[in-house]
Amino acid sequence: MSNAPIVNHIRRLRFDMGEMTQQALADAVGVTRQTIIAIEAAKYAPSLDLAFRIAHAFGQPLDAVFEYIPPTARARRR
Amino acid sequence: MSPRERNAWIHLLAILVVFVPYFHFVLQTFMHQEAVGRPVLLALIVAAIAYTLLSVLGQAVNQVAFGKPLSDERDATIDARSLRVAYFTILSLVMTALGIMALLGVVQSPSPAGLIWLPTFSVTSQFVFFCFVVAEVLRYATQIACYRHEAFA
Numbered sequence: 403m404s405n406a407p408i409v410n411h412i413r414r415l416r417f418d419m420g421e422m423t424q425q426a427l428a429d430a431v432g433v434t435r436q437t438i439i440a441i442e443a444a445k446y447a448p449s450l451d452l453a454f455r456i457a458h459a460f461g462q463p464l465d466a467v468f469e470y471i472p473p474t475a476r477a478r479r480r
Numbered sequence: 481m482s483p484r485e486r487n488a489w490i491h492l493l494a495i496l497v498v499f500v501p502y503f504h505f506v507l508q509t510f511m512h513q514e515a516v517g518r519p520v521l522l523a524l525i526v527a528a529i530a531y532t533l534l535s536v537l538g539q540a541v542n543q544v545a546f547g548k549p550l551s552d553e554r555d556a557t558i559d560a561r562s563l564r565v566a567y568f569t570i571l572s573l574v575m576t577a578l579g580i581m582a583l584l585g586v587v588q589s590p591s592p593a594g595l596i597w598l599p600t601f602s603v604t605s606q607f608v609f610f611c612f613v614v615a616e617v618l619r620y621a622t623q624i625a626c627y628r629h630e631a632f633a
Contacts, residue, residue: 432552434482434550434552437552440554446554449553
């Protein structure tokens with residue numbers, strides 16, 4: 403289990419949106435496909451601006467796309 | 481592999497292909513010849529032209545084959561990180577060189593205060609250029625490492 407404080411649900415939301423491809427999402431928010439891959443894998447934390455653009459692309463509020471895990475909850479998950 | 485990572489590989493390989501033989505030639509010239517100015521200057525001109533041609537050609541092929549690379553915030557973050565590494569590399573190498581020159585000045589000077597040891601202009605300029613090339617190698621190597629391993633928070 404990753405120790406990152408922020409997890410995202412981008413992959414699930416892409417499939418919920420009619421199996422949107424990573425490239426389609428990248429085009430919608432103006433980044434490269436590699437950046438979307440890195441964000442999904444929690445290897446890159448997007449800027450606030452990009453996070454909002456991703457949420458807007460899904461038509462979802464920000465906290466439906468990105469979830470903050472407090473340190474105590476992270477320790478319990480491990 | 482992203483287009484930007486490919487560009488970094490192109491620059492890194494061009495630097496290694498051109499400047500490893502260049503510095504080998506410069507080192508041999510300094511060790512075996514007394515008149516080093518003209519051969520080294522000619523070698524530098526040839527190396528600069530060769531590096532420019534290789535990197536421009538490589539980027540042109542990259543762009544034609546894979547399209548113009550889009551640059552986004554993650555690319556900017558990786559660029560900034562690699563420039564930080566290059567800056568600290570060149571700073572460390574130059575400071576180390578100054579320290580060695582000061583130490584050699586103290587060791588070689590007859591007076592207690594010592595003088596800084598000053599190598600010839602040719603040696604100094606080649607060393608500074610070497611520091612710059614090493615910094616560029618580390619810059620592109622850092623970019624490649626970041627793209628390969630996503631090694632940043």
